[in-house]
Amino acid sequence: MDKSQAQDPLREADNGATAHTLRIGVYVCHCGGNISDVVDVERVVQAASGLSNGVVTRHYPAMCSETGQNLIIDDISNEKLDRVVVAACSPSLHEHTFRAAVARAGKNAYLYEHVNIREQVSWCGKSDPDGATNKAIRLVGAGVAKARLLRPLAPISMDAKRHVTVVGGGVSGLRAARDLARIGLAVTLIERSASLGGHMAQWHLVYPTEDKARDLLRELVDEVIGDPNITVHTRAEVIEASGYVGNFLLRVEPEHITVETGAIVLATGFDLYQPQEGEFGYGQYPEVITLDQLERMLDPEGPTSGRLERNGRAVNNVCLIHCVGSRQIEGIHQPGPDGKLNEYCSRVCCTATLRAAGEIRRRFPRTNVFELYRDIRTYGRGHEEYYDEASRLGVLFCRYEADRPPVVSPAEPKKGPGLICAKHPPGRSGKLNLVPFSAEEPDDSALVVQVKDTLTFGEELEIPADLVVLVTGMVPREIDTLVDQLKLSRSADGFLQEVHPKLRPVELAVNGLFVAGTCQAPMDISESCAAGSAAAAKAAALLASGRIELDPFLAPVDLDVCRGEGKCVEACQYQKAVTLVEVERDGRKVRHAEVNSALCNGCGMCTAVCPTGAIQVEGWRLDQFDAMVDALVADYAETEVSHA
Amino acid sequence: MHHDKIDTDALVIGGGIAGLQAALDLADQGFRVLIVEKQPSIGGKMIGLSKVFPTLDCCSCICTPRMAEAEHHPNIAIMTYTEVRHVRREGDRFIADLVKKPRYVDEDKCTGCRLCEYACNTELPHEFEGDLGVRKAIYVPFSNAVPQVALLDLENCILCGRCEKVCPVGAIDFLQQPQETVVRAGTVVVATGYETIRTDFKKEYGQGRLPNVLGALQVERLLAPHGPYGRVLRPSDGKVPDSIAYVQCAGSRDRSAGVSYCSRVCCMYAIKQAMLLCGTLPLADITIYYMDIRAFGKGFEQFYQNAKAMGIEFVKAKVASITEDQQQNPIVRIEVIEEDGRVEQRQHDMAVLSLGLVPGWDPREVGLAAPAPDGFIRCTQPMIAPCRTPDEGVFVAGCAAGPKDIPDSIIEAGAAAMEAAAYLHEHTHVAGKETTTTCMK
Amino acid sequence: MLPADRAQVPKILILATEACAYPGADNVGQIHAEYPANTYVVRVPAPVMFSEPFYLHCFEKGIAGIIVMSCGHECPYPGAYDTLATRISRVHELMGERGIQTNRLRLCAVCTVCSKAFLKEVHQMHELLTSTV
Numbered sequence A: 001m002d003k004s005q006a007q008d009p010l011r012e013a014d015n016g017a018t019a020h021t022l023r024i025g026v027y028v029c030h031c032g033g034n035i036s037d038v039v040d041v042e043r044v045v046q047a048a049s050g051l052s053n054g055v056v057t058r059h060y061p062a063m064c065s066e067t068g069q070n071l072i073i074d075d076i077s078n079e080k081l082d083r084v085v086v087a088a089c090s091p092s093l094h095e096h097t098f099r100a101a102v103a104r105a106g107k108n109a110y111l112y113e114h115v116n117i118r119e120q121v122s123w124c125g126k127s128d129p130d131g132a133t134n135k136a137i138r139l140v141g142a143g144v145a146k147a148r149l150l151r152p153l154a155p156i157s158m159d160a161k162r163h164v165t166v167v168g169g170g171v172s173g174l175r176a177a178r179d180l181a182r183i184g185l186a187v188t189l190i191e192r193s194a195s196l197g198g199h200m201a202q203w204h205l206v207y208p209t210e211d212k213a214r215d216l217l218r219e220l221v222d223e224v225i226g227d228p229n230i231t232v233h234t235r236a237e238v239i240e241a242s243g244y245v246g247n248f249l250l251r252v253e254p255e256h257i258t259v260e261t262g263a264i265v266l267a268t269g270f271d272l273y274q275p276q277e278g279e280f281g282y283g284q285y286p287e288v289i290t291l292d293q294l295e296r297m298l299d300p301e302g303p304t305s306g307r308l309e310r311n312g313r314a315v316n317n318v319c320l321i322h323c324v325g326s327r328q329i330e331g332i333h334q335p336g337p338d339g340k341l342n343e344y345c346s347r348v349c350c351t352a353t354l355r356a357a358g359e360i361r362r363r364f365p366r367t368n369v370f371e372l373y374r375d376i377r378t379y380g381r382g383h384e385e386y387y388d389e390a391s392r393l394g395v396l397f398c399r400y401e402a403d404r405p406p407v408v409s410p411a412e413p414k415k416g417p418g419l420i421c422a423k424h425p426p427g428r429s430g431k432l433n434l435v436p437f438s439a440e441e442p443d444d445s446a447l448v449v450q451v452k453d454t455l456t457f458g459e460e461l462e463i464p465a466d467l468v469v470l471v472t473g474m475v476p477r478e479i480d481t482l483v484d485q486l487k488l489s490r491s492a493d494g495f496l497q498e499v500h501p502k503l504r505p506v507e508l509a510v511n512g513l514f515v516a517g518t519c520q521a522p523m524d525i526s527e528s529c530a531a532g533s534a535a536a537a538k539a540a541a542l543l544a545s546g547r548i549e550l551d552p553f554l555a556p557v558d559l560d561v562c563r564g565e566g567k568c569v570e571a572c573q574y575q576k577a578v579t580l581v582e583v584e585r586d587g588r589k590v591r592h593a594e595v596n597s598a599l600c601n602g603c604g605m606c607t608a609v610c611p612t613g614a615i616q617v618e619g620w621r622l623d624q625f626d627a628m629v630d631a632l633v634a635d636y637a638e639t640e641v642s643h644a
Numbered sequence B: 001m002h003h004d005k006i007d008t009d010a011l012v013i014g015g016g017i018a019g020l021q022a023a024l025d026l027a028d029q030g031f032r033v034l035i036v037e038k039q040p041s042i043g044g045k046m047i048g049l050s051k052v053f054p055t056l057d058c059c060s061c062i063c064t065p066r067m068a069e070a071e072h073h074p075n076i077a078i079m080t081y082t083e084v085r086h087v088r089r090e091g092d093r094f095i096a097d098l099v100k101k102p103r104y105v106d107e108d109k110c111t112g113c114r115l116c117e118y119a120c121n122t123e124l125p126h127e128f129e130g131d132l133g134v135r136k137a138i139y140v141p142f143s144n145a146v147p148q149v150a151l152l153d154l155e156n157c158i159l160c161g162r163c164e165k166v167c168p169v170g171a172i173d174f175l176q177q178p179q180e181t182v183v184r185a186g187t188v189v190v191a192t193g194y195e196t197i198r199t200d201f202k203k204e205y206g207q208g209r210l211p212n213v214l215g216a217l218q219v220e221r222l223l224a225p226h227g228p229y230g231r232v233l234r235p236s237d238g239k240v241p242d243s244i245a246y247v248q249c250a251g252s253r254d255r256s257a258g259v260s261y262c263s264r265v266c267c268m269y270a271i272k273q274a275m276l277l278c279g280t281l282p283l284a285d286i287t288i289y290y291m292d293i294r295a296f297g298k299g300f301e302q303f304y305q306n307a308k309a310m311g312i313e314f315v316k317a318k319v320a321s322i323t324e325d326q327q328q329n330p331i332v333r334i335e336v337i338e339e340d341g342r343v344e345q346r347q348h349d350m351a352v353l354s355l356g357l358v359p360g361w362d363p364r365e366v367g368l369a370a371p372a373p374d375g376f377i378r379c380t381q382p383m384i385a386p387c388r389t390p391d392e393g394v395f396v397a398g399c400a401a402g403p404k405d406i407p408d409s410i411i412e413a414g415a416a417a418m419e420a421a422a423y424l425h426e427h428t429h430v431a432g433k434e435t436t437t438t439c440m441k
Numbered sequence C: 001m002l003p004a005d006r007a008q009v010p011k012i013l014i015l016a017t018e019a020c021a022y023p024g025a026d027n028v029g030q031i032h033a034e035y036p037a038n039t040y041v042v043r044v045p046a047p048v049m050f051s052e053p054f055y056l057h058c059f060e061k062g063i064a065g066i067i068v069m070s071c072g073h074e075c076p077y078p079g080a081y082d083t084l085a086t087r088i089s090r091v092h093e094l095m096g097e098r099g100i101q102t103n104r105l106r107l108c109a110v111c112t113v114c115s116k117a118f119l120k121e122v123h124q125m126h127e128l129l130t131s132t133v
């Protein structure tokens, strides 16, 4: 104890005063009766005077008022106070008020201790004023005891690079890069493939605006390329990362460049679900394709120049099967090659499918379109309209249960004139009627899809199809190098995991890392752009001033006491927030722990396991808590009302 | 009348979670922000919710810190109980006329001690509790309201003067007048949120007159840890309900109700409430009548499957009407969509309408551009710049631009803040140029 | 001056997390619910910072009961809650070895509006201590 006091930075701050000779001012607030109607504030002041060397102890009707605050400020200069304790309402209301007052008087704001005697004493102890008064005395005693051991703290501030790296040049990454550049930050955009735009570059028309995806993209890409604040690297990848918030260092291959950057936005996107061999006939029958292939087929610049054809022939019957590779249920679906089920919904495919279905009915009115779905999830603005429109255009809907998925098999040619389904009246609420195929138009669909349609009494329907489209959704993309280098966490579904799913949706657990777009979860273009902008806003706030201010409540190491055992290193949950370093000290090599304040979050996991007490969370040191407990159990309060 | 003038970088209209987040994201970049909230507390709808899907976090616990952060942020000023009268452009600045409604309580003096509330003898239905609980004529809006300042409902006050007598700080001021303020701002963020459609939107659903047919926000209060009854009871007779029905798409996807869109959060909040009810009333039967379950977000599908596994019954059916029997038990008449398409009547102890989300505010009222046909704020570039509106320099966030859940509202708030920040940069109001909110009296 | 037995009332130390339980304790006051005065709420960022001996010393010093009110799984610090739970079990073992009734140390989760949970915990501990001490 003595030894650490000898080196205590506190000594200098307090002109050599020891914890026992410190000049402490104690103020007890009446809160206009809220406190003083229950708690005998005069008795509290008397007791406090005995505890605090009796320099200044006052009670006042409203400490938070200007006059109240000025009392403190004047006392600090006139009475040369070293510490201030205010017993008033909850610290959530006025701790910062009084800290600010202490700072205005020229003292370090952290030489202040707040005691809550309203919410936790007078308001919950009305019928026992004596008990409440005694409780207040003990709490003030504890506050004074802690105040004696308070140390001046300075907010930690460090330089940060006013530069952001965006990884991934899909629409979300483009959006983030452009927004950051617009407010004057330097941006490096790193794209793995040869071109910018990601998946969106493949789509022709997109919901909900029916815009041409490539036009929208071109606008954004032109802005990005034309922006002097943005450096674009295509065919590039981050292969190594080090550093921490404000100062990351990235190594990018194959150009062998290093990027010094203050923050990183991850926008690496999704992969398309690849059906397993034989899943709904995929890979077995050439007529079975996936939704993205259908999108390509509908694109005038696509492989079929926009014609809907298979094996060189126009398509008469298209059957779209929803939720392939999404919403998988244990016990029903087969896990993929990685042994995992995709339990999530891919969110975009329902509306994308309805959009495509409507387009087919409009452009190829003779083509029948069947949608086999589990739930139609047209949740977004302008989405439900696609559902209505598809029904209106005569798309036929069947609903299947997850445990009775449709079965795709080759049609038996001998059937000749087959059955076609038509809903009467048309629309999704109509009943399905089975209408024999007319002899003039014999059905020669190659495939037949059997489905138990729960919308029509669980009828087993056979739907002829010369094109079966598997509505495949999104899967997390392989970004193992990034995950490993940047210490990213993934959620159970394999997408990147934000730090708080409700309140901090674009921040990752590692400070300075942000996430945007479909690498986090399935989302559509609009949502990906919103996420890109939101991630940019967070990075902008972080780097706005070029300096990063951290709370001072971190865990520094007392080098005189640390023996370098490394228990803290094992306990720390924050990667590398505390490490062991070897230094020369008095001619000897010694090992001790070192905390990186940029990584430490001040939880104190290390404090509990440190055998020597060398590592402590500032503002919440264990000796302060010990002193508080001593004060709470001390013998004075009830018996000695005044200082003898 | 007293006129205040405030100069700020950004004016945020609406202090729900979206408005708060947009304000914080701007303030953290060094811009000065003024939040204007028409209610007596910030927090919006979120502060009244019980727990949140799909994490089941306590809603108050995640909302209050945000409210406190905004309240204490050096770059944020908040005006509650204040309405925006008019917004117009003057050069590259916006001029907004605000009116602070009288609280009849001096905000600077009131400590939130509630002595007035205890002294008051006039009891009224409590809006924050969905009218299920009672409040006094003078009251602190709710337990974690920000600011913690009482409010006198003069319309229902009998002017007995008790509050004035007990107030220890002399904060009661019966003569308080509306106060006008003119704000000059570089950009505007609209975050005016939503309302749930009124329970009387459909005559077949009892027109809001059946006591045991509740709106979903009321059930949020019933389920909240500090709700009106402290537990789940049905309003008519205080009976603990054994059988509870959820009527999905009540005022959504229903042209006859004037709402053709999907309200996006009702499936998930109904499942959430059903799960919470299973927790508090383990013996109760819960049935959800639905058209499609739209569990599309991160972790939603898993949440839905868990609910099924817990024994919550999902019935694909349309609810044609709701009536009640003599014991005031709701009778739900359904058309089963699956199986044989039969029509059936089922009796429950309580029915909950999963009410759709509708816009609560028309931007034309203050001179901003007309909303989209769905009534929410129109977005001019919904694909690649989703927060832009027809008024240049005015951005939108959260449910003001259509129904969405909390994380999507927060993301959009971040995006609106980013757009607003870029707009300010491009119009030379760079952060830090003027660092304090000047208040010229 | 108070009757002598007043001083004998067993003291309960509540370690309340800054993020959840401390505002929860404030909430109890805001609704003006009462509970015995022998309770002392101490604010901590994360109770995981206390080692086993801290608790034992508290008992030695004369604290009769300790309630650790955490944020439970809503804890803002990754891994802290589980470590805390393990530590408390370990302290229970050590208490057993020293003949200290293990139910004098409780770990629970209290959220910002969990006034009922707070009151229940305090009353339970108070009852336990007044009936046995």
Ligand SMILES: Cc1cc2nc3c(=O)[nH]c(=O)nc-3n(C[C@H](O)[C@H](O)[C@H](O)COP(=O)(O)OP(=O)(O)OC[C@H]3O[C@@H](n4cnc5c(N)ncnc54)[C@H](O)[C@@H]3O)c2cc1C
Pocket (backbone or CB within 6 Å): A167, A168, A169, A170, A171, A172, A173, A190, A191, A192, A193, A195, A196, A197, A198, A199, A200, A203, A205, A206, A207, A208, A236, A237, A238, A267, A268, A269, A270, A271, A272, A291, A292, A295, A348, A352, A355, A472, A473, A474, A477, A479, A482, A516, A517, A518, A519, A523, A524, A525, A526, A528
């Ligand atoms: C079939 C289908 C149809 C759709 N139709 C619509 C529609 O009509 N309307 C709509 O709004 N949305 C639609 N979507 C959704 C839309 O495609 C996505 O929302 C959007 O593409 C997501 O953009 P992103 O930037 O998040 O990801 P991506 O588009 O996947 O872009 C990610 C980028 O990151 C790059 N990258 C990946 N890893 C790395 C790495 N390690 N280093 C560097 N770069 C990397 C990739 O090469 C890619 O360029 C559809 C989706 C599908 C599957």
Ligand SMILES: Cc1cc2nc3c(=O)[nH]c(=O)nc-3n(C[C@H](O)[C@H](O)[C@H](O)COP(=O)(O)OP(=O)(O)OC[C@H]3O[C@@H](n4cnc5c(N)ncnc54)[C@H](O)[C@@H]3O)c2cc1C
Pocket (backbone or CB within 6 Å): B013, B014, B015, B016, B017, B018, B019, B036, B037, B038, B039, B042, B043, B044, B045, B046, B049, B051, B052, B053, B054, B082, B083, B084, B191, B192, B193, B194, B195, B196, B216, B217, B220, B265, B269, B272, B360, B361, B397, B398, B399, B400, B404, B405, B406, B407, B409
């Ligand atoms: C029953 C129910 C349960 C829900 N449960 C969940 C859930 O579990 N999880 C989840 O993620 N989401 C849930 N939601 C959705 C959630 O409520 C919204 O996502 C969220 O509240 C949107 O926030 P907001 O700020 O956009 O709007 P709001 O919360 O509506 O806030 C808007 C604010 O603006 C103010 N305002 C309006 N007009 C003006 C004006 N002219 N001037 C000044 N101020 C104005 C309002 O008073 C309000 O404070 C639920 C919704 C309902 C109906």
Ligand code: SF4
Pocket (backbone or CB within 6 Å): A322, A323, A324, A326, A327, A344, A345, A346, A347, A348, A349, A350, A351, A374, A375, A376, A377, A471, A473, B296
């Ligand atoms: S959005 Fe995709 S995964 Fe979700 S329900 Fe629709 S088809 Fe299935």
